[in-house]
Amino acid sequence: MLLTELERFIDEDTGYNDISSSIVPDCKVQAEVIAREDGVVAGLSEASQVFEYFDVLSTTDLTDGSSIKKNDVLFILDGGAKSILRAERLALNFLGRMSGIATMTRKYVERAGNVRIACTRKTTPGFRKFEKKAVIAGGGDPHRFNLSDAVMIKDNHISVLGLEKAVKAAKSMASFTQKIEVEVETVDDVIRAAELGVDIIMFDNMTVNKIKESIKSIAKKGLRDGIILEASGGISLENIAEYASCGVDVISVGALTHSSRWLDISMKVK
Secondary structure (H helix, E strand, O other), X not given: OOHHHHHHHHHHHHOOOOHHHHOOOOOEEEEEEEEOOOEEOOOHXXXXXXXXXXXXXXXXXXXXXXXXXXXXXXXXXXXXXXXXXXXXXXXXXXXXXXXXXXXXXXXXXXXXXXXXXXXXXXXXXXXXHHHHHHHHHOOOXXXXXXXXXXXXXXXXXXXXXXXXXXXXXXXXXXXXOOOEEEEEOOHHHHHHHHHOOOOEEEEEOOOHHHXXXXXXXXXXXXXXXXXXXXXXXXXXXXXXXXXXXXXXXXXEOOHHHHOOOOOOEEEEEO
């Protein structure tokens, strides 16, 4: 993370009158950062940067994406008591939030088999790169980081322009490095998008049966090869296996970032 980002986070957390840390003598202490439940760890480098900023020596044998068990020690810390206490909450916030996302992502990945699991742009403002990094740690795909990464023609674009005009405009403006993706809701639109030569078709809130029907339709027309097929909307841990078996290449899940629970991680001064 950039130093400017780190200092903004630190300023937010410490404020201008940190009495709770000031009352502690600045003696040398040791502390441990401990997992309170099983999961997948992420945010280790961010936490390390926080500790380093406060001159706290942090050591760990783990890497982002490592599976952890309840009571595992994530970090051993050596430093001044004031510094460790000031670094504690910010470091644990990174670890808890990012590990929670990585843990949920890993569950989806394991249930999806060979189908790629991706997140979306439904992220916390100002924290997107960390949340997407956590998805990667869990074995998922970050999808677009921002609107410039790829061209996605959604239902509202189509309402304004129509599908054909939207795709034509996108092709005329996009760089050769930018893929063009179209969001569809009907079998007819799937066929039209494939015939227009888009790179990715996203089945938006379509049932498994409708997706299967759509894939058969474009396969019969010789249009399946070369198109990435993505399913999104209404997909959960309960039905992910069913969607993964219907013939798509990617499943995107907004819940990875907007609904993941924090992993319980704490710090204990010895």
